[in-house]
Structures are given as C-alpha cells and as structure tokens.
Amino acid sequence: MAEFFNVLPPDDARELLLRHIRPIDEIERVATADALGRVTAEALFAPHALPTFRRSTMDGYALRAADSHGATDSLPALLRVVGEVAMGRAADVPFRQPGQAVIVHTGGMLPDWADAVAPVEHTQIVATVAEPGENEIELYRACAAGQNVIQIGEDVAQNGEVLPQGTPLRPQDIGGLLAFGITAIAVTRRPRIAILATGDEVVPPEATPEPGQIRDINSYTIGGLCRRAGGLPQSWGIIADDLPALLAATGAALAQSDMLVITAGSSVSARDMTVQAIAALGRPGVLLHGVATRPGKPTILGAIDGKPVLGLPGNPVSAMVQFDMLGVPAIYRLQGATSRPPRSRIWATLTQNVPSESGREDYVPARLTETAAGYTTTPVFGKSNLIFTLVQTDGLIKVPLNKGGLLAGETVEVILF
Amino acid sequence: MAEFFNVLPPDDARELLLRHIRPIDEIERVATADALGRVTAEALFAPHALPTFRRSTMDGYALRAADSHGATDSLPALLRVVGEVAMGRAADVPFRQPGQAVIVHTGGMLPDWADAVAPVEHTQIVATVAEPGENEIELYRACAAGQNVIQIGEDVAQNGEVLPQGTPLRPQDIGGLLAFGITAIAVTRRPRIAILATGDEVVPPEATPEPGQIRDINSYTIGGLCRRAGGLPQSWGIIADDLPALLAATGAALAQSDMLVITAGSSVSARDMTVQAIAALGRPGVLLHGVATRPGKPTILGAIDGKPVLGLPGNPVSAMVQFDMLGVPAIYRLQGATSRPPRSRIWATLTQNVPSESGREDYVPARLTETAAGYTTTPVFGKSNLIFTLVQTDGLIKVPLNKGGLLAGETVEVILF
Numbered sequence: 001m002a003e004f005f006n007v008l009p010p011d012d013a014r015e016l017l018l019r020h021i022r023p024i025d026e027i028e029r030v031a032t033a034d035a036l037g038r039v040t041a042e043a044l045f046a047p048h049a050l051p052t053f054r055r056s057t058m059d060g061y062a063l064r065a066a067d068s069h070g071a072t073d074s075l076p077a078l079l080r081v082v083g084e085v086a087m088g089r090a091a092d093v094p095f096r097q098p099g100q101a102v103i104v105h106t107g108g109m110l111p112d113w114a115d116a117v118a119p120v121e122h123t124q125i126v127a128t129v130a131e132p133g134e135n136e137i138e139l140y141r142a143c144a145a146g147q148n149v150i151q152i153g154e155d156v157a158q159n160g161e162v163l164p165q166g167t168p169l170r171p172q173d174i175g176g177l178l179a180f181g182i183t184a185i186a187v188t189r190r191p192r193i194a195i196l197a198t199g200d201e202v203v204p205p206e207a208t209p210e211p212g213q214i215r216d217i218n219s220y221t222i223g224g225l226c227r228r229a230g231g232l233p234q235s236w237g238i239i240a241d242d243l244p245a246l247l248a249a250t251g252a253a254l255a256q257s258d259m260l261v262i263t264a265g266s267s268v269s270a271r272d273m274t275v276q277a278i279a280a281l282g283r284p285g286v287l288l289h290g291v292a293t294r295p296g297k298p299t300i301l302g303a304i305d306g307k308p309v310l311g312l313p314g315n316p317v318s319a320m321v322q323f324d325m326l327g328v329p330a331i332y333r334l335q336g337a338t339s340r341p342p343r344s345r346i347w348a349t350l351t352q353n354v355p356s357e358s359g360r361e362d363y364v365p366a367r368l369t370e371t372a373a374g375y376t377t378t379p380v381f382g383k384s385n386l387i388f389t390l391v392q393t394d395g396l397i398k399v400p401l402n403k404g405g406l407l408a409g410e411t412v413e414v415i416l417f
Numbered sequence: 418m419a420e421f422f423n424v425l426p427p428d429d430a431r432e433l434l435l436r437h438i439r440p441i442d443e444i445e446r447v448a449t450a451d452a453l454g455r456v457t458a459e460a461l462f463a464p465h466a467l468p469t470f471r472r473s474t475m476d477g478y479a480l481r482a483a484d485s486h487g488a489t490d491s492l493p494a495l496l497r498v499v500g501e502v503a504m505g506r507a508a509d510v511p512f513r514q515p516g517q518a519v520i521v522h523t524g525g526m527l528p529d530w531a532d533a534v535a536p537v538e539h540t541q542i543v544a545t546v547a548e549p550g551e552n553e554i555e556l557y558r559a560c561a562a563g564q565n566v567i568q569i570g571e572d573v574a575q576n577g578e579v580l581p582q583g584t585p586l587r588p589q590d591i592g593g594l595l596a597f598g599i600t601a602i603a604v605t606r607r608p609r610i611a612i613l614a615t616g617d618e619v620v621p622p623e624a625t626p627e628p629g630q631i632r633d634i635n636s637y638t639i640g641g642l643c644r645r646a647g648g649l650p651q652s653w654g655i656i657a658d659d660l661p662a663l664l665a666a667t668g669a670a671l672a673q674s675d676m677l678v679i680t681a682g683s684s685v686s687a688r689d690m691t692v693q694a695i696a697a698l699g700r701p702g703v704l705l706h707g708v709a710t711r712p713g714k715p716t717i718l719g720a721i722d723g724k725p726v727l728g729l730p731g732n733p734v735s736a737m738v739q740f741d742m743l744g745v746p747a748i749y750r751l752q753g754a755t756s757r758p759p760r761s762r763i764w765a766t767l768t769q770n771v772p773s774e775s776g777r778e779d780y781v782p783a784r785l786t787e788t789a790a791g792y793t794t795t796p797v798f799g800k801s802n803l804i805f806t807l808v809q810t811d812g813l814i815k816v817p818l819n820k821g822g823l824l825a826g827e828t829v830e831v832i833l834f
Contacts, residue, residue: 033622036641050805053628057800059684087658087684088618090628105684107618107731107802109629155803163808171641172807172834175634175733178622179804201505201524205450205595211470211507212526217592224453224588241504267476267504267522314524316592342785342811342833344761368759383474385524386572387596388467390589391580394759416759417589 007290009401010361013301014326016287022306023336024258026189032177035169037230038187039335044162047180049153053091054110057148061101061123061137062091062114065145076138080129085109101137110149117148155179166336168230191334193226193327194253195219195261196236198246199270199314204238217387218263218312218319225323229331229340231259241270246277254281258334260309261327263319264300271298274311278302281309292401293361296322308334316387321363321396324417344416346395348375354399354406362399365389366414377414390417424707426818427778430718431743433704439723440753441675443606449594452586454647455604456752461579464597466570470508471527474565478518478540478554479508479531482562493555497546502526518554527566534565572596583753585647608751610643610744611670612636612678613653615663616687616731621655634804635680635729635736642740646748646757648676658687663694671698675751677726678744680736681717688715691728695719698726709818710778713739725751733804738780738813741834761833763812765792771816771823779816782806783831794831807834 008016027041056062063079071077077099084103085091093102095113104110104117118139127136156162162180163173169187177185197216205215216238223233236253239246254260260281264274279285281304288301295318300311308330312319324343332340348368356362364379379397382389395414399406406412425433444458473479480496488494494516501520502508510519512530521527521534535556544553573579579597580590586604594602614633622632633655640650653670656663671677677698681691696702698721705718712735717728725747729736741760749757765785773779781796796814799806812831816823823829 033637033640036644051631051802052626055802057802085629087616087687088627088630105686107616107631107684150800150802154800155805170834171638171645172733172737172804174641175638175737175804176808178634178637179632181622181625181632183623199504199524205598206600208598209469210505212502213505214468214524215596215598217595220450220595221588221592223450224591227453228588267524269476269522316589320589320592342761342763342787344759344833345763346759347764370759383567383571385468385472385474385567387589387592388572391593416761417587 006288007292007297008288009292010325013288013291014329017301017303017308017326017330018333020284020287020303020306021308021330021333024188024191024334027186028189029184030187032174032183032185035174035185035187036171038169039230039332039337040163040165040167040169041186041188041336043165044177044182044185046156046158046160046162049158050155050179051150051152054152055150056104056106056108056110056117057150058106058117058119060104060117060119060148062104062110062117063101063143064098064114065116065143065147067099068116068118068139068143071139071142073140076140079137079139081135081137085111115145115149116143118143119148166338168332168337168341188335191231191258191331192256193231193233193259193261193331194236194257195222195233195263196249196253197238197263198241198274199238199264200241202238217316218314221316221320222261222263222323222327225320225328226331229328230335231331241273243273243276246273247280250277250281254304254307254309258307259330260307261323262311264311264314270314271300271311274300278309278311291322291326292359293322293325293363295363299326301326315385317365317385317390320390346375346414346416347411348377348414350397350406350408350410350412351376351378352408354379354397356399356403356405358402358404361401363396363415364399365393366395366397368394368414377412423705424709424714425705426709427742430705430708431746434718434720434725434743434747435750437701437704437720437723438725438747438750441605441608441751444603445606446601447604449591449600449602452591452602452604453588455586456647456749456754457580457582457584457586458603458605458753460582461594461599461602463573463575463577463579466575467572467596468567468569471569472567473521473523473525473527473534474567475523475534475536477521477534477536477565479521479527479534480518480560481515481531482533482560482564484516485533485535485556485560488556488559490557493557496554496556498552498554502528532562532566533560535560536565583755585749585754585758605752608648608675608748609673610648610650610676610678610748611653611674612639612650612680613666613670614655614680615658615691616655616681617658619655634733635731638733638737639678639680639740639744642737642745643748646745647752648748658690660690660693663690664697667694667698671721671724671726675724676747677724678729678740679727680729680731687731688717688728691717695726695728708739708743709776710739710742710780712780716743718743732802734782734802734807737807763792763831763833764828765794765831767814767823767825767827767829768793768795769825771796771814773816773820773822775819775821778818780813780832781816782810783812783814785811785831794829
C-alpha cells in the first residue's frame with residue numbers, strides 16, 4: 001500500500017469522523033408519546049407559562065402571609081377559614097376581610113388574594129363557625145410570602161425554551177413537552193446503517209460451518225448497538241474477500257443508507273481491501289487508518305459526501321468496542337444531536353493489576369461485584385476474538401491514553417457494556 | 418386511617434416488593450437477532466465447542482513450536498513453507514517433514530500437525546523454492562506451543578453454559594448465541610404494565626386545561642421508563658378522585674395486566690383513596706405506606722397474588738424517581754431476571770453543598786459538566802412538582818441514607834436519568 005498509515009488517539013479520531021458527517025436533514029412528525037429516543041429536529045418553546053396558575057405544594061390553608069406575621073406557639077394568629085378550593089377548579093373564593101384563609105390541597109390553585117400556604121400541621125381548629133364549612137383556626141408559625149407556593153412560570157416561563165434542537169428524548173423530556181400540550185413534534189429521520197460482513201471464512205448464523213468457517217455475529221452485535229442509539233441497522237449480508245464483489249456491495253449499500261459499516265477480516269490483506277473499497281466510494285474517502293486503542297487499533301475511518309464509513313476489525317470484541325467508541329457518536333451526529341448521551345459507567349476498586357502501554361487507550365472486559373463498600377471489578381483478559389469475554393463480563397475497564405497501566409486497589413472507571 | 422403508617426429505607430422497600438412478585442411463566446419463542454432487551458426463559462448451553470477448530474490470531478506461519486526452539490536474530494531457524502491455508506477452508510496440508518510451515522491468516526485454521534503461529538514480522542524469506550508456492554524462511558524468535566493460537570473450546574467448551582436463565586440480552590449476548598447457530602430462543606413474555614392516573618385536576622395532554630387543571634404527564638414518563646425496562650405500558654386513562662370509580666378501574670386494569678401503577682394525587686385524601694383501592698384488590702394488598710427517600714416518601718407498595726402494585730405520588734419528579742427505584746426492578750423480576758442491570762452512573766466532583774437528613778436517601782437533580790479533569794456536577798434544587806428540574810438536568814445526585822448531606826468538592830455518584 002502506497003498510502004501513509006496514520007493513527008490517532010481515540011478522541012481525535014472521533015472528532016475527525018464527526019467533522020465529516022452531515023446530519024440528516026429529513027424530518028418526520030411523530031406523536032410525542034411515541035418519540036422516546038428520537039432526536040428533536042427543531043427547538044421547542046413554551047406556548048404558555050408552566051404552571052399556568054399558582055399552586056400549593058401541600059395540604060393546608062391558603063392565606064395572606066401578612067396576616068400570619070408574628071405567629072408563634074404562645075401567640076398564634078387567628079384565621080377564619082371561609083371555604084375550600086376543590087382540586088381541578090378555579091380558586092374563586094372572593095376576598096372579604098383580612099385574616100381569611102381557604103382550605104387548599106396539594107397541587108390546588110391559590111385564590112388571587114392569597115400569597116402563601118400554611119401547612120395543616122401548623123394549625124388547629126379552635127371554633128366551628130355558624131356558616132357551613134367555615135371554621136376558625138389558630139396558626140402557630142408565621143408564613144413568608146410565596147411559602148409552599150409554586151408561582152406561575154416557576155417551571156418554565158412563557159416562550160422559554162422547552163428543549164433545544166438536537167435533543168435525544170428521555171421519558172422526562174416527553175413529559176415536559178406533553179405538559180404544554182405539545183402532542184406531536186418534528187424529529188430527525190432515523191439513520192439507516194448498512195452493515196456488511198466480509199470474509200471468505202464467514203457464513204450466516206443459520207449455516208453449519210465447515211472446518212475453517214465461522215458464523216457471522218458482528219452484523220448482529222453492531223446491529224444491536226445501532227438500535228440502541230436510534231439507528232436502523234440493515235444487514236447487507238456476507239461478501240467474499242474479492243475486491244470487485246466488495247466494490248459492488250459497498251457502492252449499493254452506501255447509496256441506500258446514511259452510514260456504512262464494514263466488518264472486515266483482520267488480516268492485512270482483508271484490511272487493504274477495505275481501504276481500497278472505501279477509497280473507491282468517493283470523496284474524501286479514507287480519513288484514518290488506525291486508532292490508538294486496544295482492542296481495535298486497525299479500525300479504518302472514512303466519510304463519503306457527509307456519510308460516515310467505518311471499516312471495523314473482524315474480531316468481535318474489537319468490532320463492538322470500536323463501534324461503541326466511533327459508530328455510536330456518529331449515529332447521534334447523523335440525527336443532529338450535538339453529542340451522544342454520556343456512556344454509563346461505574347467507578348470500582350480494581351482487584352488486580354492491568355498492564356497497558358502509554359500512548360494507547362485500552363479497554364479491558366471486566367466483571368463487577370457489588371459489595372457493602374461499593375463495587376469491585378476484576379479484569380478478564382482474553383484474546384479479542386473471544387466474544388464470550390464480553391458475554392461473561394459487565395463492562396470495560398478504561399485505561400487512559402497516558403497511563404502505563406492500572407494497579408490493584410485503584411479506583412477505575414468501568415464502562416457498562 | 419386505622420392502618421399503621423409504616424416506612425422503610427429504599428433497599429428494604431425494594432426487597433419487600435420483589436419478594437412478593439411471581440415472575441411471568443409464559444414464554445415466547447423469538448428470533449435471537451430480534452431479542453435485544455428480552456430476558457432468557459431458559460438456560461442455554463453450547464451445542465459444540467467454540468471455536469470448533471484451532472485458529473491463528475495473526476498473519477504468519479503455522480509451524481511446530483519444537484522446530485523453532487533456540488531461534489534468535491543471530492541463529493535463526495530455517496523453515497520450509499509448504500503451502501497456505503486459505504480463509505474459510507480446512508487446513509489440509511499434510512505433514513511431510515520436520516521444519517515445515519504454512520502461511521496462515523488471522524482467523525485461519527491451523528493444520529493438525531502445527532501448534533503455534535510465528536508472526537510474519539519475525540521472519541524473512543530467504544529462498545524461493547522450485548515447487549510453486551514454496552519458500553524457505555528464516556525465523557528469528559522461538560515460539561512456545563500454543564503461541565498466537567486460539568484453542569478449540571477456548572471461548573466456550575462444549576455443553577458449557579452460554580447464558581443463564583433470566584439474562585436480559587445485550588448485543589454481545591445475541592452475538593454469543595448466534596456464534597452457536599442458536600437463531601431462536603425462549604424469552605419471557607413482556608410484562609403488561611397498567612398505568613392509571615388519578616386526580617380531579619388532571620386532564621389529557623391534548624386538552625386545554627381550565628384554571629386549576631393540569632395535563633397528565635405521569636402516564637407518559639412512567640410509560641417511557643417501562644419501555645426501557647422491557648415492559649409494555651398500557652395507559653388506563655385518568656380517573657377522578659372517587660373511590661367507586663377508582664375501585665372499578667383498578668380491578669379491571671389489574672385483571673388485564675401483570676403490574677399496576679397508580680399515579681395518585683399527592684394530597685392526604687388522594688393517598689388514602691389509593692391505599693383503600695389497593696387493599697380492596699386482594700391479598701396481600703398494601704405492603705408498605707412509605708419509603709424513606711426524598712422525593713417520593715409517600716409511595717405506596719402493594720402486591721396482589723404475585724402482581725406488584727405501586728401507588729406513586731402525583732408530583733412528576735417524585736413519580737419518576739420512585740418508579741425508577743421500585744418499578745423498574747419489579748419489571749425485571751416479572752421477566753424472571755435476578756436483578757436489574759446496574760443503573761448508569763457517573764462519579765463527579767460536587768460544586769456546592771447538598772443538605773440532607775440522615776435516615777433518608779435523597780435524589781437531587783443535577784447537571785453534569787465534562788472537564789479535562791473529569792466531570793463536575795451542580796445540583797438543581799427545585800420543588801418536586803417541577804418536571805423541568807428533570808428535563809434540564811442530566812441525572813440525580815444520590816445522598817446516601819446515613820449521610821446528613823454532601824459537601825462541595827466531594828466526589829459523588831450521579832445516576833444518569
């Protein structure tokens with residue numbers, strides 16, 4: 001190969017890839033209630049203040065704070081309860097006299113003349129008045145204006161931003177939109193991710209492998225990671241190690257998708273073929289020939305006219321770790337998100353040393369054990385061909401780029417995987 | 418209310434609830450490739466060893482380690498390359514003489530007489546032999562038996578456990594099953610979670626609230642959390658604060674589902690009504706009247722004949738935090754999982770003090786900021802009625818049960834939410 005073999009640290013590699021991605025500009029209008037995990041295609045603003053009326057945060061009495069000033073156990077304020085605000089109804093009790101109060105329930109509306117709520121525990125009924133439903137109460141604590149009240153617009157002001165464009169929607173975001181009656185929203189179309197397995201040795205999972213053959217699993221593990229990130233994986237099957245066949249398949253797959261993932265064989269010749277195929281697809285083509293990580297150094301990054309292209313090592317562990325590191329952020333970027341949601345991780349105490357090399361970011365599969373004092377983690381060293389090192393573990397210990405290894409007893413970051 | 422008002426710490430409350438759950442015993446047979454997030458209903462065992470043949474981990478020469486003994490730069494071993502193992506083919510090169518080697522690619526099969534692979538970088542071709550495709554090479558490093566070889570069964574031995582019963586399937590688990598050609602599996606039926614909103618003040622999201630009314634959002638935030646855990650949320654609409662109506666609705670909803678969630682009003686009277694409705698559903702009925710947490714103390718736990726029942730506070734923040742803490746583990750238990758997957762969390766440096774009370778577990782919404790030195794987190798104090806404290810934050814700072822608060826500068830656990 002005449003091309004210069006260039007390798008970057010993972011953060012730089014990811015930035016390089018993301019810079020070459022053009023987010024999808026097709027939007028879909030979907031029911032907000034069904035939009036979990038979708039990414040907003042427009043900023044959304046509050047059509048009205050939230051809440052729209054002043055609400056009590058507890059069961060008690062709505063009153064004028066001024067009427068409670070100085071109230072103590074020995075010198076309580078005397079208040080006249082003149083009614084009750086029913087849940088879900090306007091608080092239309094009129095103002096008649098200083099010292100009046102109304103019963104209000106948690107979440108209920110305050111009358112316009114009231115500015116605080118006294119908790120029921122700070123009061124006592126002292127006399128039942130002749131008028132039906134009216135009482136006299138003693139109040140043993142002074143209230144500050146605004147106490148136990150949610151003000152109009154305290155959650156969101158009218159015209160305030162509800163959600164920015166590019167937000168992957170969580171359950172609470174959906175709740176926030178529905179609180180404003182925003183029952184349909186514009187989201188970015190889900191990216192179609194073409195996945196193409198290559199290798200003369202690879203057969204479909206339903207086949208019985210002959211000696212020397214293995215079943216394709218990368219198409220499915222990568223597909224699962226795609227789905228979790230909001231992408232629509234589309235398997236393009238298994239292509240033999242044959243350049244014309246690979247060129248035909250990658251061209252067709254890229255034309256019909258937003259992102260192309262090739263899980264190559266890990267041999268130098270299979271890798272060379274992937275590089276040639278990506279270069280032949282268009283401009284700019286191959287961006288990078290490797291990432292300074294283990295597993296997965298020989299990952300190839302490319303982009304064609306705004307669409308990301310990944311050439312992953314065939315080893316199943318490398319393929320998954322690299323796709324999580326590079327492909328998942330790419331899927332979020334395609335959807336217009338400014339970043340992927342933070343990866344799930346747990347800090348745990350390491351039970352044994354983990355050797356590494358400075359200048360390389362390592363990800364070591366590891367088991368987690370929950371103890372009374374927190375989590376401990378035990379690395380599972382296995383060749384990166386062995387998918388069961390990921391099946392039998394809970395996550396990946398990250399050995400940072402600038403560290404030569406990790407020591408037993410250190411607190412380390414375990415990325416749940 | 419005559420009943421004793423009992424409160425437990427969150428871990429004890431969860432254990433109490435889980436103890437009363439009978440996992441669903443209906444199984445479904447699904448395509449393994451489509452089973453992401455489903456829970457295995459049976460233990461799965463390896464029908465054959467994995468890998469089924471000895472494989473090379475690199476590009477190089479398969480040889481007998483004994484023939485390389487003592488090889489150094491100054492005294493290389495001389496080997497005769499007698500062929501090449503093509504990818505995906507049986508390594509049927511016969512043994513003819515000591516010192517022979519064959520070209521093998523990463524992932525390729527080793528001939529039965531070879532027991533190690535010498536990396537191509539440790540060799541040099543010294544002579545091209547008359548026989549087509551045969552060479553003589555010098556090898557500059559001795560190989561140990563087994564070097565750069567994956568042994569038969571090194572990933573999983575025949576009849577070894579592939580996955581235990583009760584495993585929520587991740588992408589790598591699906592890959593592990595497909596590696597054995599297990600293309601269909603038995604999973605537990607997805608639990609149907611009936612969600613019932615109550616409150617005279619609650620209207621559907623599509624309605625325009627009158628003064629004193631609010632839109633239902635809890636049905637949708639809880640629905641989203643259900644879906645993430647593998648449950649099928651079913652909204653049973655909004656029931657007024659009226660005991661006969663509530664009894665009718667809860668009875669019908671529980672009969673047609675595996676779990677019942679009532680998001681009640683937060684007033685004492687609404688809460689009492691929820692307790693009465695749960696008690697009327699059957700045995701054992703109400704298990705607990707409160708959980709020692711903030712937000713969410715007045716959560717009611719119940720169980721009816723193996724089905725969990727939750728009475729959540731109506732405040733949207735409390736409802737979500739409590740459902741994540743109690744409802745999500747219940748959904749996993751219904752599916753036969755021994756535990757929920759660990760919650761995603763990040764350790765971050767706290768930017769300001771967080772007050773709390775010993776004997777109570779607090780969850781404070783917080784923003785995360787990524788810095789060169791790691792994450793920092795800033796609590797967002799807001800009343801638990803305000804859904805936007807969860808919309809505008811990244812997670813929840815957990816203040817442990819036995820701590821009176823957290824101090825600025827401490828490293829704290831933030832649960833991604």
